[in-house]
Amino acid sequence: MLKDLLEKQRDAVVDRWKQLLVGTYPPETQRFLKTQKNPFANPLGNSIDEGLEGLYDNLLKDGDIEKFSEFLDRVVRIRAVQGYAPSTAVGFVFLLKEAVQEILGQAIRENRLYEELLTFEQKIDSLALLSFNIYMQCRETIFEIRTHEIRNRTSRLVERACQKYGMPQEWADTEETKA
Amino acid sequence: MELHNLSKPQDLMNIDLNKTPETPWMDTPVNFRDGTYIYPAAGKNLKRLGLPNPREWSPTDEDWKLPDNWKEIIMKGLKERLDKYRSFRLFMDICVRCGACMDKCHFFIGSGDPKNMPVLRAELLRSVYRNDFTTLGKMLGRFAGARELTVDVLKEWFYYFFQCTECRRCSVFCPYGIDTAEVTMIGRELLNLVGLNINWVMEPVANCYRFGNHLGIPPHGVKDMWEFMVDDIENITGINVNLPINKKGAEILFVTPSGDYFADPGTYTCMGYLMLFHEIGLDYTWSTYASEGGNFGLFTSHEMIKRLNAKIYAEAKRLGVKWILGGECGHMWRVIHQYMETMNGPADFLEAPVSPITGTKFENAKQSKMVHIMEFTADLIKHGKLKLDPSRNRKVRATYHDSCNPARAAGLLEEPRYVIQNVCEDFFEMPENTIREQTFCCGGGAGLGNDENLEMRMRGAFPRANALRHVQDKHDVNRLLCMCAIDRATLTALTHYWAPDVSVGGIHELVANALVMDGEQERTEDLRGEPLNEEEEE
Ligand code: SF4
Numbered sequence A: 001m002l003k004d005l006l007e008k009q010r011d012a013v014v015d016r017w018k019q020l021l022v023g024t025y026p027p028e029t030q031r032f033l034k035t036q037k038n039p040f041a042n043p044l045g046n047s048i049d050e051g052l053e054g055l056y057d058n059l060l061k062d063g064d065i066e067k068f069s070e071f072l073d074r075v076v077r078i079r080a081v082q083g084y085a086p087s088t089a090v091g092f093v094f095l096l097k098e099a100v101q102e103i104l105g106q107a108i109r110e111n112r113l114y115e116e117l118l119t120f121e122q123k124i125d126s127l128a129l130l131s132f133n134i135y136m137q138c139r140e141t142i143f144e145i146r147t148h149e150i151r152n153r154t155s156r157l158v159e160r161a162c163q164k165y166g167m168p169q170e171w172a173d174t175e176e177t178k179a
Numbered sequence B: 001m002e003l004h005n006l007s008k009p010q011d012l013m014n015i016d017l018n019k020t021p022e023t024p025w026m027d028t029p030v031n032f033r034d035g036t037y038i039y040p041a042a043g044k045n046l047k048r049l050g051l052p053n054p055r056e057w058s059p060t061d062e063d064w065k066l067p068d069n070w071k072e073i074i075m076k077g078l079k080e081r082l083d084k085y086r087s088f089r090l091f092m093d094i095c096v097r098c099g100a101c102m103d104k105c106h107f108f109i110g111s112g113d114p115k116n117m118p119v120l121r122a123e124l125l126r127s128v129y130r131n132d133f134t135t136l137g138k139m140l141g142r143f144a145g146a147r148e149l150t151v152d153v154l155k156e157w158f159y160y161f162f163q164c165t166e167c168r169r170c171s172v173f174c175p176y177g178i179d180t181a182e183v184t185m186i187g188r189e190l191l192n193l194v195g196l197n198i199n200w201v202m203e204p205v206a207n208c209y210r211f212g213n214h215l216g217i218p219p220h221g222v223k224d225m226w227e228f229m230v231d232d233i234e235n236i237t238g239i240n241v242n243l244p245i246n247k248k249g250a251e252i253l254f255v256t257p258s259g260d261y262f263a264d265p266g267t268y269t270c271m272g273y274l275m276l277f278h279e280i281g282l283d284y285t286w287s288t289y290a291s292e293g294g295n296f297g298l299f300t301s302h303e304m305i306k307r308l309n310a311k312i313y314a315e316a317k318r319l320g321v322k323w324i325l326g327g328e329c330g331h332m333w334r335v336i337h338q339y340m341e342t343m344n345g346p347a348d349f350l351e352a353p354v355s356p357i358t359g360t361k362f363e364n365a366k367q368s369k370m371v372h373i374m375e376f377t378a379d380l381i382k383h384g385k386l387k388l389d390p391s392r393n394r395k396v397r398a399t400y401h402d403s404c405n406p407a408r409a410a411g412l413l414e415e416p417r418y419v420i421q422n423v424c425e426d427f428f429e430m431p432e433n434t435i436r437e438q439t440f441c442c443g444g445g446a447g448l449g450n451d452e453n454l455e456m457r458m459r460g461a462f463p464r465a466n467a468l469r470h471v472q473d474k475h476d477v478n479r480l481l482c483m484c485a486i487d488r489a490t491l492t493a494l495t496h497y498w499a500p501d502v503s504v505g506g507i508h509e510l511v512a513n514a515l516v517m518d519g520e521q522e523r524t525e526d527l528r529g530e531p532l533n534e535e536e537e538e
C-alpha cells in the first residue's frame, strides 16, 4: 500500500520536500535556514519545518480542513510578503509530488501503486487550492492594513472636528474601520 | 526566462519576478518592486529645509535627476565624514567578515535577501571606501573587495539604507562592536547630499521645522486635541484633570511624541499622562512650541538632529522650568540620551532633575536634565506614592516589546517591567533571545513605518511576530505593550497581519486604568471606553 510506504519513508520524503522548498531561497540564505535550529532566531526555517511536517502527517491521516489551513498558513503567510510571484509563493505544495517521485518512485512502479498515487496527488492538488485561498487572504489583509493606517494616523483629528464643528459623522472612523 | 509552454510546477516556480540572480552581489542591480521601497521626498519639503536638489522623481525612473557632479559631492562628503567620525573610519577598516552579525538582522531573517545581512549592508559602502581610500583597494580593486561608485551602486544604497531600521541588533553580536546602524546613518547623510531622501522622513522634518510637530498642526490645533482628551477622561473618571499649557515658571516641561495626540492607541497613553500628573499634583506644563518629542532628524543627518532638537532646550529656557520630563518614546530617547547635551547643550540654565514627589535625584540625567517617564513613574511606585488597583486591567494579558532605542541604545530594561508588573496581574515575557538587548525591531523604525513599504515591514516584523505568537499560544496573551510612539503605530500593523487577536498599547494607559484617583466616580470603563469586566459586555 502506498500509505505504508509514505509512513515508513516519512522523514525522507518530508526532508526532501523541505530541501526543495528551501532551494527557492538564495544560497547564503539556504545555509542559514538549514543550520540555525533555534525557532526564534530562525522563524522562517522553523515555520517551514513545522508547516511541512504538519501537512504531511495530516495528509496521511486524512486530517480536517482546519488543520491543513493552520499548517499551510505557517508557510504561506510569510511567503506572501517575500516578493514572490503568486505561483512561487504557493507552488511549494506541488513540490511534495516531486519529493514523493524521487524517494518512492521506484517502489511505486514496482508495486504498481498508480491508482493510490493518483488519489494521493489529488489531495495535494486540493491542498494547493486551499493555499491559494490563504495567499489571497494574506494579500487582502495587506491592503486593508494600508487603508487603516492612512485613516488612523489622523483619526482623532477628524473625530474631534466632527464633534466640534458638526462635520458629517461618517468622516470620522467607525469602530470597524479602526486598525 | 519566459513562459512558452506549460511545464512542470517546479519549473514554473522558477519564472519569478524576484528570483535572486546568479551573478555576484556586486553586479546585481536593485529591482524596485512596489511594496518594498519608499517614496522619495517631495521637492517642496527639501526647499523648506534648504536641502540640495529639490525635484520630483521616482526610484523606478531610469534617470534620478542627480546633479552633474554627484560623484564628486559624495566622495567629498565621504572623506569629510571619515575625517570627522573616528568610529566610522574604524567601522570601515576593521570588519573581518566573521559572520557573527550575518543572521541577526530582522530584515534578513524575514526576507531571506542576503543584502540584508548587516555585514553586506555595510559592505555596500565599504566597497566604495576601499576603492578610493585604501592602498590595497586602489591596487587590487575587485580582489580586495573594492568597487567603483556608479549610479547603480547609489541606487543600491538608497534601497538598502532605507531597509535598515538603525535598530543596532547586529552590533550586539559583533565581536568588534561595529555598529551597522551608524554606517546606515552616514550612508543616508551621503544620499541626502545629492537629494536622495524619503518623504516619510522629510515631510515630518519639514513640518517639525516650521510648526514644531510631525503633522504640522498649529498650536491651537494641538491644544484642542489635549482638551479632547481631558473631556474623555472626565467621562470615564468624573474628574476634570489639569491641562497646563505654555505655563511660565512651571517646575517641569513635559515633551512627548505628537503621534500620541492624534492616533489610537497612543492617545490612551497620552490620557494616562494627564491623569497621572493631575493625581500627583505635578507642577508641570505642556508646550505648543516643543510639541514634538520625536526627531526624524535622527534618520536624516547629524545636522538635522541638532536643528530639530534645539527647540526643547529653547522652550525650557523660555518657560523658566527647572528640568524636562519626556514621555514614552523610543528614538526620541536615543537623541536625548546620546546627542542632546553635546549638540544643544550645555543646559546650564536648568537644574539637575529631582522628583518633587519622592525627592529622588535622577543622577543619570544630571547632564541632559531630561528624565524618561518610565524612570519617573517607577520611582513613584517604588516609594508607594500611587494608589493602584491592577484588577482594573484584569482583561489584559500582557507581554512587553522592548523598543530598540530605549532598550538597546539606552538601557531602560527594568523600569518598564517594574511598572507593568505593578499595574497588571498577568504579564508574560517573550523568549529570551527576542527581548531586552536582543530585542527584535518592530520592522518600521527609522522612517520605514510608512504604508507604501508595508510588505517590507511585514518581512522585518516576522521575527518579533513569531515570538509574540509563541506567548499568544502558550499564555493567551492579548496585549502587546511598548513604550515607543512609532511602535504603537507599527506594531498595530504587525499584529493585524501576524497575530490578529493581540492589541497594542502603551504602559501609561495601563497605569492610568489602575490609578485610583482622588474623588473619582466608580469606573466601569477603561480608557478605550470598553467595559472593565467581561460580564458587563453582555
Ligand atoms: S541596525 Fe538593525 S536593521 Fe540595520 S542592519 Fe543592523 S540589525 Fe539590520
Ligand code: SF4
Pocket: B094, B095, B096, B097, B098, B099, B100, B101, B102, B118, B119, B173, B174, B175, B176, B177, B178
Ligand atoms: S560581526 Fe562585526 S566583524 Fe563580524 S562580519 Fe559582522 S560587522 Fe564584520
